[in-house]
Amino acid sequence: MAILAKIRQRTLVLILIIGLALFAFVISDVFNNNDSGQKLPNEIGTVNGESIPLRNFQNQVERGMAISRGSQTTMQVANTIWDEEVRNVLITQQLDELGITIEKDQIWNILITSPQIINSEQFKDESGVFVEGKLREYINNLEATKNNDDAKKAEYQNWIATEQYVIREAKKALYYNLVQAGSIATVKEGELAYRAENDKVTFKYVQIPYTSIVDSLVEIRKSDVQKYIDNHKSRFAVKESRDIQYVYFPETPSKSDEDEVKKTVNNFKEGFAEAEDATAFVNENTETTEVVKFTYKSQLPAEIAENVMGMEVGDVFGPYKVGNQYKISKLVETKQLPDSVKSRHILIRFAGSAGSDPSLAKTKEQAKKQADSILTIIKRSKSKFADIAKVMSDDTSKDKGGDLGWFNSNTGLTPTFKDFVFEKEVGAIGVVESPFGFHVIEIQEQKNQQKVVKLATINKEVEITAQTIDDLFTTSSKFESEAGKSDDAFVEVATTNNYKVNPVFKMKELDTGISGLQEQRQVVRWTFEEDTKVGDIRRFPVGSGFIIVQITAKHAAGTISVEEASGTVISILRNEKKAEMIKANNSATTLDALAAANGKTAQQATSLSMVAPIIPGAGEERKVVGAAFALDKGATSGLITGKTGVYMIEVVEKTLAPAKDSYLTERSNVSNQRSANAKNAVFEALKSASEITDNRGVFY
Structure with missing residues (x-):
């Protein structure tokens, strides 16, 4: 109290x-904090300040994952939906800015012409024709009953979602139509396209290749590379990225795990040798049943083939390891069989047999009766085999009278077919059933008779024990602890213990995984968390073990460094300087003089066009071919800087294609090509001109 x-x-x-x-x-x-205490945004992103709600986006991803049924990763689905959401927002903003709206009567016209709606059975009459009144009645009923219960509310929301989807698609179609309407080409552009493809030029040329100057003679300074990067920033722009290194501790059976399984299998050996019914003993003791069949030496694992082929009937061999199993095998029977057979057959299919026509009505019993009747006829007269096959067989071999040619023991035949043709003698005729139907088979020839063995095999999978997993956890934990003791400890400890350190460079925020492993979004997300610093170490479970990951570098968004760009830029700058050097050292004004001064011989490029500006032995040289078209016949150019060297050309012939009365076809082709590229091009252009906040990496 x-x-x-x-x-x-x-x-x-x-x-x-x-x-x-x-x-x-x-x-x-x-x-809305995450596990690490990092404050999470409440939207998946924004487009020019307009929010893309997180919950709606997540619902769409969940639906997308259900539809994909595992064929796509969560990140792949999220990326597809993100692009679609950004596209929808950008296009809606453009239409609003232009003052273009879709009114109610237009929306209704869109709905009653939408395939998604007019193909729905609930809006059709008895004859299968779409009825507009049924759609109106359905919508009115949904509106009236939407608050009756949860089921009605959900149905109403589904309809609203359908309606919004149709409207969004209509907006996109409207906008794209406007863009494509502007993707026109003039008749003059049509003529230019015709000329670019059909006008031809032939010219002599002397090429002084850049390779004629030793690279060491050309000085490229770090400042030169930096200047080039500054002048081409968009080309060298990079997103924020991370470098990591990791050590993988896979869940693999230990030696003790293997020894235990090997011991278990070996314990069956004595009883197996004494067992009168080897198959029954196998069925009682094996982990997975293997078919007892005749096996050729070439079909045995190479490491045991000699030993097995030297056994006597009743001998037991093993334990031996194949893959992740330990096995012992008992020799049940030996025989001499061919390794190659030539045969022919007549196939009688029945309803439901593999590869049969869905309209086939013949029953299995009828097919067997037909095959038996054919066998009776052929046994009386083998000469009728080919003629009957051409008329009666349901196999493509019928055109060759049923002839299957030669095939060896490794050919993927059905077991019953294979047993018959390899184990019966030449000349044997019989009926064999397979998944494809009934085969009337004749063995015509056999060759390469050799010893085959029939083995009964007991096997057991090597499994990872709980102790091994505990030991792996302890080992990886020890490494994780010791690797964080100093800046260099990660590599030093790994090296001391013979662990492989796997580096991963320039990992982007939306990457789905890391090199050497399957999808590991958890790792990527961790490296981009605000509180994660260079040098931090963390353990992650993977599908079959653990990885210990350390962040080694953080790279901000911007342009790549001089060192990273040097591989690309130096060769460009070097060729530019070589071109200057070549021009400075050559004052010749004629082709012959230039050739003589450089130990070259003038060559000829024949009938080149602007569409295909390929100079023999030099490759694509648009600038050089363009200069040729700009010169008169017989004229000689100055020194031209090309892709692979410096050129001088002399025009031999210019052949202009005959003028046409109309270039409407060419204009149409140019217009169609532009129109086809317009959708994606305009989307990329809108994106590049917009301010977009992307939070996908935080949630996925």
């Missing part, structure tokens, strides 16, 4: 405490 009295005296205090606790709970949800 005393305690209750004290509680009553402190009622106000209790109310305040409970209120503060509830407030803290609500606030924590409002701030």
